[in-house]
Amino acid sequence: MTKKIAVVAANGRVAKEIISEAVSRGFDVTAFGRHENNTQAARYVQKDVFELTKADLQEFDAVVDAVGAWQLTDLYVISKAAAYLADLLKGTATRLLVVGGAGSLYVNPEHTSTLELQPDFPASYKPVSAAHGAALAVLRASKDTKWTYVSPAADFQADGQKTGKYLLGGEEFMLNDRQQSVISYADYAIAMIDEIENGDHVQQRISVVEA
Template identity: 30%
Template structure:
């Protein structure tokens, strides 16, 4: 049986964050969600802290694992790099593991190829805020790859179809593709929130990779 861990999720009320919180609580971990507000329907077993990142110090200091599911949208736009740099420093100082929800476009098509955002960009018509968020995610990843603190980090990129608008279903399975994006036999790249969260919790409980990027898809 896996020992319970203290897991603090920054942005724990968003799509990815809430899925991870639910899966972690279901497995018996001590879960704290830090976000600007408490959800109207809180998850049983999750402690909620209504705070901006600047007020999350105590929750982070006590954590075995810090999960970053922070969304750089709206008033948070442009803040992701600094927020995650601060989390990485705190994780390094306390010995916590840092797991970040990444972006699909940070993955590669094939081993050794450029990351998709660098090689392909986005098609015309994609909202500017989506493009900006993808670039922020890539900046975060590049900072982690250049890290010299030794922080134990994992950057977990979901499949292309992964959002509250494409929630998918609980299939009870997933694949991990390291830096290379995964597609099924029909050329589709998708993962549901619950199966993505399952992959994250499996890595928390039984780490297979350190200081690395992985992709999760069916």
């Protein structure tokens, strides 16, 4: 049966890659965004994330939360959107998959230290990382929502090459065989759609790096 998915904040660069990948696999994709449609989705609804209702999302197998922000004054929307969507989908069979960050990945087996706490973590990225970490905390508290948080590699490349291959991890920061933590938006999109299509990491955080 064809998967029906919704992508929220659909005009962002990661979201457009996810939509493109889903469409290429024959998914029935509906895109939601604040501005005019700039996606490949067959159906587009111009609507802010915080205007969405339970009725808007009830028909989907999965909803992808691609809400992002970079300005300090706007970062709060990342966790606010995750909380809002998790509440809308609470108690339903619809999965919520969130485009996450890498900074909250653990760097030790005891899970007491994260990537963003390391001395070489760029200071300019710390506010964004903290915002994505807050979204993960919101999801962890959402016991009745079928959420999955997908962390990219530390080097998340908008214009990176699509290789079609990736390594799937969990809560811990990982490197590939070349000792790199890198993934393109295009390969991240493949991993996201694979999780919707075949994955069962419900109420879990997963992570991906280029193979």
